[in-house]
Amino acid sequence: MLVSDYNYDLPEERIAKFPPKERGSTRLLVLDRKTGAVQDSFYRNLDEFLNPGDVLVLNDTRVMQSRLFCTLPDGRKRELVVLEKHGDEPQKVMYRGKLHENDILSISNSQIFIKKILGGGIAEVESETDLDVLAKKYGTVPLPPYLHREATKDDKTRYQTVWAKNDGSAAAPTASLNMTEDLLERLRQKGIVIKYLTLHVGLGTFLPIRSDKVEDHQMHSEWFHIPEDTITAIKNAKRVVALGTTVARTLEYYAETGKTSGEDDIFIYPGFKFKIVDALITNYHAPKSTVLMLAAAFAGWEHLKSAYDHAITEKYNFLSYGDSMLIC
Secondary structure, eight states: OBGGGSOOOOOGGGBOOSOOSSTTOSEEEEEOTTTOOEEEEEGGGGGGTOOTTEEEEEEOEEEOOOEEEEEOTTSOEEEEEEOOOOTTSOEEEEEESOOOTTOEEEETTEEEEEEEEEETTEEEEEESSOHHHHHHHHOBOOOOGGGOSOOOHHHHHHTSOTTOOEEEESSOOGGGGGOOHHHHHHHHHHTOEEEEEEEOOOGGGTOOOOSSBGGGOOOOOEEEEOOHHHHHHHHTOSEEEEESHHHHHHHHHHHHHOOSEEEEOOOOOTTOOOSSOSEEEEEOOOTTOHHHHHHHHHHOHHHHHHHHHHHHHTTOOBSTTSOEEEEO
């Protein structure tokens, strides 16, 4: 199976560069994964497509202000994104601009030492002050690089879910960015059960697939936790609806391993058999990405590609700040 098999033409004008003026005002395409039939709607109408007894699972991770602007001794500026740290492993960052081993970067009165260049724009570092502390004090929102712009004050709230709780993500669970408190309340009133888990979106979300064969790609691990009340709810659910690929990945990792916390490195691509997730709410994903492959595994690539073609024709907005799909 080739990575190039999961490609499509994404016009630049279809990429949402900014969040919608009003959260939740985005569109929703409903895809029947059995027939391939599509229906155009709006995200605010999601409650019309869910039923009493459904369990909707949300990711309560919180995006860190992990983008740091630093200075080399000669005054040149460098940009770092603090990446997730697992246990006792070395701290890693993504960087923009040239860096070399033994370079020293400054931010305020603290210094960051470049210990090792790992390739692919990733470096191993040490810091006088814990990088999480520096990020909270001096960091900005780590917007996806394809937006080609600096973060604004608006991004601090809009590149974050309304229920964000547990610090740790390097990127937002983007299908959740369109969800509002009003819609959540309407879902509860209808009898949909709302439950949470945590998956800290990490390094893998930034990195392209570098292998030609899908099967050769190695996913980076990300920390997760599923509370006991969420486990109980999904066992008793009429239907489990995952809000986003992060939730789908976490639930299916639990189904395969029985683990409710730890490191999740599951890679879901076509041929995968879903054991828990019955419906998936997700945004439109970049060509040849791991998240596109997960959506293709759930919907079937032919149905998904046809739905994407429809969305482009109908001028839906794509990627993190864009419109969404309900695949059921």
